[in-house]
Amino acid sequence: xxxxxxxxxxxxxxxxxxxxxxxxxxxxxxxxxxxIDNYYEEIGDCGGKGLCGTCHIKPLSILIDDKDIxxxxxxxxxxNSTKMSRLSCQILVNEKINGMSFKLINEN
Numbered sequence: 001x002x003x004x005x006x007x008x009x010x011x012x013x014x015x016x017x018x019x020x021x022x023x024x025x026x027x028x029x030x031x032x033x034x035x036i037d038n039y040y041e042e043i044g045d046c047g048g049k050g051l052c053g054t055c056h057i058k059p060l061s062i063l064i065d066d067k068d069i070x071x072x073x074x075x076x077x078x079x080n081s082t083k084m085s086r087l088s089c090q091i092l093v094n095e096k097i098n099g100m101s102f103k104l105i106n107e108n
Contacts, residue, residue, distance in 0.1 A: 005024075005025070006022050006023070006024065007022070007023055007024065007025060007094075007095065007097075007098040007099075008020055008021060008022045008023065008098065008099065009021055009023070009031070009034070009097055009098070009099075009100055009101070009102060010100070010101040010102070011035055011039060011040070011101075011102055011104060012060075012101060012102070012103045012104065013039075013040065013104050014104055014106040019038075019039050021034060021035070021038045021039065023093055025093070025094050025095060026092075026093060026094060027093060028093045029048070029092075029093070030048055030088065030089050030090065030091055030092060030093060031055075031057070031088040031089070031091040031092075031093055031097065031102070032044050032048055032055040032087070032088040032089035032091075033048065033089075033093075034093050035055075035088060035104075040104065042054070043055040043088070043104075044089060046089075048089035049070075049089070050068070050070045050071050050074055050087050050089055050090050051070065051074055052074070053074050053075070053077065053078045053087065053107065054107070055087050055088040055089050056075070056078055056080070056081070056085060056086075056087060056088075056104075056105040056107060057085070057086055057087070057088045057102045057103060057104055057105060058082065058084050058085055058086070058102065058103045058105055059084060059086055059100060059101075059102055060100070060101040060102065060103060061100055061101070062084075063086065063091065063096070063097075063100075064096055065091070065092070065096065067086065067090070068090065071086070071087050071090045074087060075087065078105075078107055079107060080105050080106075080107060085105065088102070
């Protein structure tokens with residue numbers, strides 16, 4: 001029987017506390033759901049549609065996947081958005097993010 005490889009990401013919160021979260025490939029529909037379930041519940045006001053910006057993060061390395069138009073438009077409305085900014089609801093939970101670190105960006 002083949003065993004599922006455990007993957008992980010590191011989340012750095014607004015207080016610069018570091019949280020390593022383990023997951024299985026496609027265990028969650030997106031990174032936002034993984035973060036909510038394991039650590040932080042106050043993100044994702046729009047339910048993962050990419051419209052509110054409350055799940056704004058900064059990857060600490062480059063992601064391969066491109067942003068879609070909805071994500072770009074939402075990020076453009078955010079005060080602290082940079083070229084590296086992403087919405088965690090738009091990032092799939094798979095091998096591509098294994099070992100990556102993400103900083104939660106507080107818009108308040």
